Amino acid sequence: MVSLARSFHLEHIDVVIETRLTQSSNSIGNTNRKPCDVTFSSPGEGEESDGDDEQDDLLPKFCPHVDKVFISTSWTNGITHVGQSFEGRADEFRIVLRKYAVECGFRFKYLKNDSVRITVVCTMRESKGCMWSIHARVLHADEFFYILRNKLLTRPSDVVYDLKKDYGLEISYRVAWLGIMKARGEMFGAHSISFDQLRWYSNSVMENNAGSYINIDYDDQNHRFVRYFISFKACIDGFNHCHPLLFLDDTFLKGKFKGNLLAAIAKDGNQGYSHS
Structure with a gap:
């Protein structure tokens, strides 16, 4: 209060002191007010005023502030990273997305919006070239909604x-x-290092999963990898209890050294792998 009065160059201020008596039932609600006059000397009269420095020193003592935290502050943490999951699927993702947009202060529009996938972009994409976007879809492994990258690999x-x-x-x-x-x-x-680690991997499998079968085929003259076959002990034992049905499938490898990955799967799911 003193600092505020001096900032307005006031020389006179009325202070009302209010005393509330609560000891007696007859005095409940009664107040005694006693105004008193307080006079300040203006700068230049008497002591020299410290000016703004003194005001800054006294202000925190007479005017404490309490920072307000709004309930919506946590909404900015609703969307954090690629791979984030939403157990409530599409409905939960939409709610979190709307709260995130409200707190961050932007508007969006849906390009795709269904129970399987949702793609959203900024409404200023065309007018101001804003490239913000987000894409999420359900993964059938656990039926959760996941935030995915727009482009998985940089071309x-x-x-x-x-x-x-x-x-x-x-x-x-x-x-x-x-x-x-x-x-x-x-x-x-590097791919070359990973191929070189196949020897270590094979030894580790045989030490920790005895009874497995592993075969590394390579060209001794050219020192080149040819193919790699592995079948774990649990898969070998499992084939004895599977129906007499065997499925073979392969996929192309798109790395530096190309090749194919062949998988043999029985009806009950036991697998063996061959890489060439």
Whole structure:
């Protein structure tokens, strides 16, 4: 109060002191008010005023503040990362998304909106070029809704375009591809190193899962990997209790060294793998 009065250069202020008596039942609700006059000397009269410095020092003592935390503050943590799951499926994801947009202060529109997948973009995508978007879909493993990446892998053409657009640099497709391969090797390990670790993996399997069958086939003259077959002991034993039905399927490997991954599956789900 003193600091506030001095900031307005007041020389006179009325202070009302109110005393409430609660000891006697006859005095409940009665108050005694006694106004008193307080006079301040203006700056320059008597002592020198410290000005703003004194005001800043006294203000916290007479005017404490309590920070207000709104209930909606936690809504910004509703959406955090790729891979985040929502057990309530599409309905829960929509609710969390709306709260997130309200607290962050933006509007969105649905490109896809059903019980299986939801794709959302910013309403200013066309007008101001806002590229914010989010995509979520249900995974049948547990029927939860998951936030997914728009593009799972960075393509060399994307790198060529981004470098040209952001930095004015022109590079060839091959240079971009080599850069991506090197970056993936730093993050996930090189393909050549992973093939070399097959010996360690085979020894570890035989030590911890005795009775398994593993075969590594490689070219001694050229020192090149040919194929790799593995069947765990539990799978071998399981085939004795399966129906006499066997399913074979393979998939192409898209890494540096190509090849195929072949899987043999019985009706009850026991598997054996062959990589070549």
